[in-house]
Amino acid sequence: MERRRLGASELEVPVVVFGAWAIGGWNWGGTDDEAAQAALRRGLDLGMTAIDTAPVYGFGHSEEVVGRALRGRRAEAQILTKAGLRWDDTRGEKAFEGRTPDGRPLTLYKNSRPDSIRTEVERSLGRLGVESLDLLQIHWPDATTPIAETMGVLVELHAEGKIRAVGVSNYGPAQMEEAAEALGSVPLASNQPRYSLIRREIEADVLPYARRHDVGLIVYSPLEQGLLTGKVPAERTFPESDGRARRPSFRADNRARVNRVLDDVLKPMAARYDVSLAQLSLGWVLAQEGVTAVIAGARTADQVEENAGAAGLRLESEDVALLRTTFEGLDLDLGPL
Numbered sequence: 476m477e478r479r480r481l482g483a484s485e486l487e488v489p490v491v492v493f494g495a496w497a498i499g500g501w502n503w504g505g506t507d508d509e510a511a512q513a514a515l516r517r518g519l520d521l522g523m524t525a526i527d528t529a530p531v532y533g534f535g536h537s538e539e540v541v542g543r544a545l546r547g548r549r550a551e552a553q554i555l556t557k558a559g560l561r562w563d564d565t566r567g568e569k570a571f572e573g574r575t576p577d578g579r580p581l582t583l584y585k586n587s588r589p590d591s592i593r594t595e596v597e598r599s600l601g602r603l604g605v606e607s608l609d610l611l612q613i614h615w616p617d618a619t620t621p622i623a624e625t626m627g628v629l630v631e632l633h634a635e636g637k638i639r640a641v642g643v644s645n646y647g648p649a650q651m652e653e654a655a656e657a658l659g660s661v662p663l664a665s666n667q668p669r670y671s672l673i674r675r676e677i678e679a680d681v682l683p684y685a686r687r688h689d690v691g692l693i694v695y696s697p698l699e700q701g702l703l704t705g706k707v708p709a710e711r712t713f714p715e716s717d718g719r720a721r722r723p724s725f726r727a728d729n730r731a732r733v734n735r736v737l738d739d740v741l742k743p744m745a746a747r748y749d750v751s752l753a754q755l756s757l758g759w760v761l762a763q764e765g766v767t768a769v770i771a772g773a774r775t776a777d778q779v780e781e782n783a784g785a786a787g788l789r790l791e792s793e794d795v796a797l798l799r800t801t802f803e804g805l806d807l808d809l810g811p812l
């Protein structure tokens with residue numbers, strides 16, 4: 476699979492990265508660890524060697540499953556994890572309300588305090604069973620901690636060899652600039668924002684900034700959590716423990732509009748290229764200048780195989796443009812990011 480350098484760092488990642496949120500189980504209606512291990516190993520076999528995870532994905536579970544799958548194969552992989560979203564510490568900025576797997580109320584806090592980041596990194600190393608992380612990303616900006624303080628501890632962890640590259644996630648241009656300045660000679664390797672045919676907010680500012688300043692972009696939810704795969708017909712239901720049961724994009728009206736466009740425009744185009752809808756949707760994101768890689772979430776080896784197949788797709792510029800205007804014309808009521 477094609478690989479690209481992440482910004483000005485020394486880290487190289489494949490253009491399709493394995494997204495390990497769903498295999499944590501939480502907010503995805505549970506998980507099957509055997510299927511997850513098989514999916515991760517199939518990814519390695521196909522060159523999908525970078526794995527994006529986070530402590531909060533299943534409250535440690537995703538990192539543990541990734542660690543088990545990588546036993547004996549650590550050298551092949553790039554582990555991209557995160558810090559800065561805590562469920563077990565009430566300092567910082569209130570971020571999200573939810574429920575634990577056993578139904579208790581849960582509040583997540585954006586917490587990028589240096590001591591908290593250091594603690595999280597040590598715990599991630601332990602759960603993953605590794606000596607170092609290839610990329611550590613600050614999960615969300617935390618308005619209660621100066622960015623320079625957070626970057627300070629990342630520079631230390633980099634010097635100690637615990638993290639090989641530094642990234643951020645969900646940062647705007649001004650926040651990226653502040654981070655890059657505070658990092659000094661350590662490059663800001665990447666930002667991880669949301670981006671898909673349906674959610675193109677980053678085109679206004681994050682994408683141009685990243686292109687200008689050589690910050691890599693590894694983008695999340697490129698399949699809109701399955702909506703763009705054609706596998707979410709009107710009758711598909713999600714359990715309460717799956718966030719998609721509540722997400723505006725999955726509401727019946729939005730789903731119907733998206734599915735109509737998938738049928739009318741994307742299916743004939745996909746047939747011309749001999750690819751699936753998922754591959755076409757991933758291919759469109761990869762065709763955008765400034766996008767380094769897509770993070771495609773998956774739970775099974777079959778999904779991984781399909782998503783990996785998007786890496787070789789080269790869309791004609793007229794088709795890239797047609798897909799853009801088609802989705803621009805859709806009147807979707809999506810709510811906040």
Ligand SMILES: NC(=O)c1ccc[n+]([C@@H]2O[C@H](COP(=O)([O-])OP(=O)(O)OC[C@H]3O[C@@H](n4cnc5c(N)ncnc54)[C@H](OP(=O)(O)O)[C@@H]3O)[C@@H](O)[C@H]2O)c1
Nearest residue numbers: 494495496497695696697698699700701704771772778781
């Ligand atoms: N930094 C952040 O704040 C942030 C936020 C969100 C995500 N992320 C990262 O980005 C990754 C990807 O985003 P995401 O998981 O939200 O969304 P996504 O990649 O757009 O969608 C993933 C889901 O789509 C379905 N799917 C995947 N491949 C498929 C295929 N080939 N055919 C049919 N269905 C398929 C699977 O769900 P089912 O099988 O259940 O249908 C899968 O769990 C995450 O895993 C995580 O690593 C980061």
